Amino acid sequence: MTHLSTYTCSVCNKEKQITKDWRTGCIESPDGEKICFDCCGAIEADELHHLDFDTTLCMHVKQVNEREIYITNWPETLKIPVAGYILGKYNFIGRRADYYFKFRGNCYKAKKVGDTSMAHVRRIKAIPEHFN
Numbered sequence: 001m002t003h004l005s006t007y008t009c010s011v012c013n014k015e016k017q018i019t020k021d022w023r024t025g026c027i028e029s030p031d032g033e034k035i036c037f038d039c040c041g042a043i044e045a046d047e048l049h050h051l052d053f054d055t056t057l058c059m060h061v062k063q064v065n066e067r068e069i070y071i072t073n074w075p076e077t078l079k080i081p082v083a084g085y086i087l088g089k090y091n092f093i094g095r096r097a098d099y100y101f102k103f104r105g106n107c108y109k110a111k112k113v114g115d116t117s118m119a120h121v122r123r124i125k126a127i128p129e130h131f132n
């Protein structure tokens with residue numbers, strides 16, 4: 001692993017190294033502040049926890065195998081197991097899938113359309129009973 005440079009995370013104030021391994025990198029906010037991926041995970045976890053019913057959050061679906069599917073943020077510092085999913089029909093943009101999961105006692109649905117790993121997450125009142 002090659003260390004390219006260091007930066008100080010503006011959330012946790014820890015000195016972090018920017019390496020070629022993208023998992024130890026950071027994101028930069030519009031005003032130039034650098035936030036490490038661990039803090040991104042914590043921020044996104046909070047954002048998800050406080051998500052309004054009429055707001056969507058963009059997250060990712062990571063499918064390890066048939067039974068192991070996770071909802072993640074981009075660097076995968078936040079990883080939530082999916083309780084169940086429903087595959088929709090194919091349409092002109094591809095297959096649609098709805099993933100249901102619980103996080104800190106709240107219920108969510110992640111809608112994924114097409115071959116991308118991106119999914120739009122919405123908070124819902126309850127996940128389908130057979131997924132509980």
Ligand SMILES: [Zn+2]
Pocket residue numbers: 009010011012013014035036037038039
């Ligand atoms: Zn940090």
